[in-house]
Amino acid sequence: MIVDLRIAVRTHACLLLLPLLVATGCKQSTPLRPAPLLLQGAVDIEVNRLLDSIQVTHTDTIGAWIFAHGSIDGYPVIVSRTLMGAAHAAAATALAIDRYHPRAILNIGTAGGYDTALHYGDIVIGQSAVSLAAFKSPPLPAHGGSHPLEWTAMDLVPRPGEVNNLLHEGTATQFSADSGLLAAAHRAQAYTTGRKVVDGVIGTSDFWNQELDRIAFFRQHWHVSVEEMETVPAAQVASIFKIPFLGIRVVSDNVPNGELAFDPRTADAVQDFAMRVVHEYLGRL
């Protein structure tokens, strides 16, 4: 009964407004704006070149997060500085999706190489991303030490059809890249000269790992190419809302190669590559 009443009121209001809408030609004067592309980087060095490229019209600040609005090739783009780490990246992604309804999300930044074939400035297109953050240890008594290589991975993401949030042991949380974004990245790769660009697996946790045995463990189990701190939580939130997602990382350090010092200048390269990917993606829309 209440529903019927609401429909009746709405219908009546529409009928009353109809002559006004026709008279003002209101429909023609408000063309639909396409859903924006969302470009994410954690810190200033990972977004400054993107900001320079999008002709920022205005910036929204929500809590600790900034969202700069502009365009590329006439298409609306939002550059989001997510801040570092999983919680920040997840929150920034949820806010952006709820507020701006992006068409697709590109998450970029620096990362530590696990693969010895990767060096400073090389770029990894995240064909998939795996969580290196959720594990269950076997029980050990006091003074039994801690043995991370014996921990079992856990997946905390509900499976399709799962009513409650169950804890899945023995598998890690993994996300595949969107095929359209991946194809755009491959077209951009074909244009890139003088720099190595490869497909790979991005591993995420709030952890800066410099233990070679742990690195070997992650390579053996999940073929991880690089580690960083934002891709999986951003991909996880994007997947809930079914928004196409791709992570792209530049190698800023590489422990197995002895390249221990973080090189912040590498962040320029991943932004330049991301811009090429965006042009390629927009070119086929």
Ligand code: 5AD
């Ligand atoms: N391990 C973890 N995160 C790294 N980052 C760069 N190199 C590494 C690494 N070896 C990135 C993270 C985070 C910041 C610390 O730099 O994604 O944003």
